[in-house]
Amino acid sequence: MLKDKKLVWTIIILLLAAIPLSACAPQATPTPAAPAPVKEVTRLVEVTRVAPAPERKLKAGFIYVGPIGDYGWSHAHNEGRLYVENKFPWLETIYAEAVPEADVERFLDRFIVEEKCDVVFTTSFGFMDGTIAAANKYPDKIFFHCSGFKRAPNAGTYMADFYQIYYLNGLMAGALTKTGKVGYVAAHPIPEVVRHINAFTLGVREVNPKATVDVRWLFSWYDPAKAREAAEALIAAGCDTLAFTEDSPTVLQVGQEYTQKGQQIYTFSHYSPMEKFGPDSCVSGQLVDWGILYEDMLTKVYLGIYTNKNLENVDYWWLLREGAVKLGGSFEHPINPKFADALKAVKVTDPLLGQLNVYDLVMKRMEQMKDPAMLFDPFTGPIKDQNGVERVKAGQRLSIGELLSIDWFVEGNIGTIPR
Amino acid sequence: MIVEFILLVLKAAIPAGTPLLFGTLGEVTAERSGVLNLGVEGMMIVGAVTAFGVTYTTGNIWLGLAAAALAGSLLALVHAFASITLRVNQVVSGLALTMLGLGVSGLVGKRFIGMPPRTRLAPLTLPGLSDLPVIGPLFFRYDPMVYLAIILALVLWFMMYKTRWGITLRSVGESPATADALGVPVFRVRYLAVLFGGLMAGLGGAYLSVVYTTAWIEGMTAGAGWIVIALTIFAMWDPVRAMLGAYLFGGVRVLQYRLQPLGISPNLLNMLPFIFTILVLMLSTGEVIRRRVGAPAALMQPYTREER
Numbered sequence: 001m002l003k004d005k006k007l008v009w010t011i012i013i014l015l016l017a018a019i020p021l022s023a024c025a026p027q028a029t030p031t032p033a034a035p036a037p038v039k040e041v042t043r044l045v046e047v048t049r050v051a052p053a054p055e056r057k058l059k060a061g062f063i064y065v066g067p068i069g070d071y072g073w074s075h076a077h078n079e080g081r082l083y084v085e086n087k088f089p090w091l092e093t094i095y096a097e098a099v100p101e102a103d104v105e106r107f108l109d110r111f112i113v114e115e116k117c118d119v120v121f122t123t124s125f126g127f128m129d130g131t132i133a134a135a136n137k138y139p140d141k142i143f144f145h146c147s148g149f150k151r152a153p154n155a156g157t158y159m160a161d162f163y164q165i166y167y168l169n170g171l172m173a174g175a176l177t178k179t180g181k182v183g184y185v186a187a188h189p190i191p192e193v194v195r196h197i198n199a200f201t202l203g204v205r206e207v208n209p210k211a212t213v214d215v216r217w218l219f220s221w222y223d224p225a226k227a228r229e230a231a232e233a234l235i236a237a238g239c240d241t242l243a244f245t246e247d248s249p250t251v252l253q254v255g256q257e258y259t260q261k262g263q264q265i266y267t268f269s270h271y272s273p274m275e276k277f278g279p280d281s282c283v284s285g286q287l288v289d290w291g292i293l294y295e296d297m298l299t300k301v302y303l304g305i306y307t308n309k310n311l312e313n314v315d316y317w318w319l320l321r322e323g324a325v326k327l328g329g330s331f332e333h334p335i336n337p338k339f340a341d342a343l344k345a346v347k348v349t350d351p352l353l354g355q356l357n358v359y360d361l362v363m364k365r366m367e368q369m370k371d372p373a374m375l376f377d378p379f380t381g382p383i384k385d386q387n388g389v390e391r392v393k394a395g396q397r398l399s400i401g402e403l404l405s406i407d408w409f410v411e412g413n414i415g416t417i418p419r
Numbered sequence: 420m421i422v423e424f425i426l427l428v429l430k431a432a433i434p435a436g437t438p439l440l441f442g443t444l445g446e447v448t449a450e451r452s453g454v455l456n457l458g459v460e461g462m463m464i465v466g467a468v469t470a471f472g473v474t475y476t477t478g479n480i481w482l483g484l485a486a487a488a489l490a491g492s493l494l495a496l497v498h499a500f501a502s503i504t505l506r507v508n509q510v511v512s513g514l515a516l517t518m519l520g521l522g523v524s525g526l527v528g529k530r531f532i533g534m535p536p537r538t539r540l541a542p543l544t545l546p547g548l549s550d551l552p553v554i555g556p557l558f559f560r561y562d563p564m565v566y567l568a569i570i571l572a573l574v575l576w577f578m579m580y581k582t583r584w585g586i587t588l589r590s591v592g593e594s595p596a597t598a599d600a601l602g603v604p605v606f607r608v609r610y611l612a613v614l615f616g617g618l619m620a621g622l623g624g625a626y627l628s629v630v631y632t633t634a635w636i637e638g639m640t641a642g643a644g645w646i647v648i649a650l651t652i653f654a655m656w657d658p659v660r661a662m663l664g665a666y667l668f669g670g671v672r673v674l675q676y677r678l679q680p681l682g683i684s685p686n687l688l689n690m691l692p693f694i695f696t697i698l699v700l701m702l703s704t705g706e707v708i709r710r711r712v713g714a715p716a717a718l719m720q721p722y723t724r725e726e727r
Contacts, residue, residue: 069525069532069637098638216676217685223641224632225672229435233676236427248636249533257539276535277634418685 061117065124072247080290101126156314160324167378170203183234185244215415255281275329285329436669442647445619452612457513460644461520466624471635491621506721592715
C-alpha cells in the first residue's frame, strides 16, 4: 500500500518536473575554437597600396525560442543566420535553439563568457528583459533584440513586421469567405499578434464590411496538435477562411483536408513557404527574409558604424518597402493562381481607386505600401474598436510606438484579448 | 444546438485521444509486467519521425507505421536490457530514453522539416453505416488507425483478464519470484511486455506525424508521452479504462478551443488538461478505489533469481 502511494507521488513529481524539461532541450552547434582576434591596424601612410582584406573576425550568437525545425519563426531566423554565414567569410556564428524565455540570461552569459561572441541576437519578445540585463552586464558587447521595445547604448532592436501583409491577406479573405465568418488561430496575446489580427480584420472588413473574425488563442507558439484542434473548432463554428499565427503548417493541412472532402476552406500560410502543405486551400500568406536584416546589422557592426555606444536609437522596423517581408504562400507567386479568378470576380469600390476587383486591389495596395513614401497604411483612421469607440481619428495613422503596444481589438473581431 | 456541440466535440475527441490510447495500452502492458517505462515520450517521438521518414521516402503509409512500431520497440529494447538484465533503476533508464529519443529524432528529422506529406490515410467509409444520421459521423467515419486502437484495447483487455497469457503477465508484475517458481519465464515475459510497450508508443507517435498532423516537426509529441504515464495510472492498468481515459483527455484538449467564445478565460481553459491530470491522479489514488485495484506489486522492482 505504502509503496504504491510512493510510486504515484514519484510519478506526479516526475511528470511535473519532466514536462518543461522535455519541451526544451537546448542544443548548440559545436564550434571550433575561435582564432584569437587580430587587431586591426589602421594604415595612415600607405595610401596607394590596396589594404589587404582585414583578418578581423566577428562572432555572432543567435538565441532562438523554438526548435529550428519548427518551420516557422525560429526556422526563418536560422535561414537568415545561414545566409549571412555563407555570405561573409569574416563571420562566425553559433546558435542555441528551444531556449526557454525565463532562461535567456544563462544562455547570454554562456555566449559572451565562454563562446566569446561579439554580437548576440535574441529572437523572442520574451527575451527582452534578459537581453537588456545582459547588455548592462557586458557593456563592451553588442546586442540586438528582435520584436521588443527596450534599448540600451549597446542594445538595439529589430523587427520585420507583417502587419501590411496580414492586411493584404485580409482583403483576400474578405473576398473569398462565403459564410462571412473568418477564423484566426492565434498564438499568444501579445501586441505583435494583436496587431496582426487587427490588420487582417481591417483587410477583411474593407472588402466585406459585415464579415467577422473569430479568434482562438493557443497560448503556444508552436503546437501542431493544438493548432489542429483550434482550426477544427473554428470550422465547426462556421468559419470557411482561416489565418493563423503559429509556427507549423497544421492549419493549412486542416484546410486542405476539408477541401479534399468537398468543403472548401481558404487558408493563409504563415512565415515559411507553406503552400505545398495545402495547395488547394492556401490562397496566400506571409514570407520573411531575415537574411537581409542580419546582413545590414552585421555589416554595420563589422565596419564600426554600430558600436557599443550608439545603439540607443537603432530600431529596425522593416516592412514591405525594405523587402524584409513578402506576400505569398510560396516564393513563386504572391497569390496562388488557383484563386486568382475568384478574387478577380469580386468587385469593390474604393473612394480613391474607384471600382476595381480584389486581385487588383491587393496588387495596388502592395504597390502603395512598397513606395518609399508609404502611400497607404492599413492603420489609418477612422478605426473603431470592438466596443464601437473610435480609437483612430479619420486621416490619422497609428504611430510605430502605438502599433508596438496595441492592446485592443478593432471592430469585427470576435473574442477577447486575455490579460 | 447543445446536442450538436457535444457531438462535434466527441467527434474531434476520438482522433485527438488516439495517439494517447496507443501509448497508454503499451505502457499498461509494460507496467503490468512490473517494468515502469518513463521513456514513452522518447519512443513516441522516434516513432513519429520514423513513420514520417519512411512514408515520405516510400510513399506507403503502412510501411511507415510498421517502421515506427519497429523503431519504438528497438528503443524499448534499450530500456528492457538496462532495467531487466542489468537491473538499473527504471526511472533513470526511462528518463534517459526520453532524452535520447528527443535528441535522435531531432537529428534524424532535420531533412524532413517542411516536407509535405506524400500520402494521407483516408477515413474509412463503411457503406450504409457511415451515412447514418447521427451515429454515422460519430462512429463510422474515422481513419483505420482509430479503429485499430479500439480493437487492440478490447483484445488486450480480453487477453489480460480472460486468458492464461494474461495471468502469466500479471503474475510476473505482482510477484516475479512466485511466477518463476511456477516455471514462468519472468525475463522473457518482461522483455516482451516492454517491447510491446515500445511498439505501441511508436504507433502512437506515428499517428501524430502521418495521420493527425501529417508533417514532421521537431518535438511534435509536446508532452504526450507524459500524459500517457498519467493515463496509465488513471486507467488503473486496465486497457478498457485506458480507452475511456484517452478519449476523455482528447475531449478536454478539444474542448478548450470550443469554449473560448463563451467568454471563459483561455488561460483557465488552457490549464484544463493539466488540472485534469492532477485531479485524475488524486482520484485514482483514493483509498476506496485502490483497495480494489492497485499498481502491480512488483512495479519498479528489478527481479533477480538469487534474492529468492
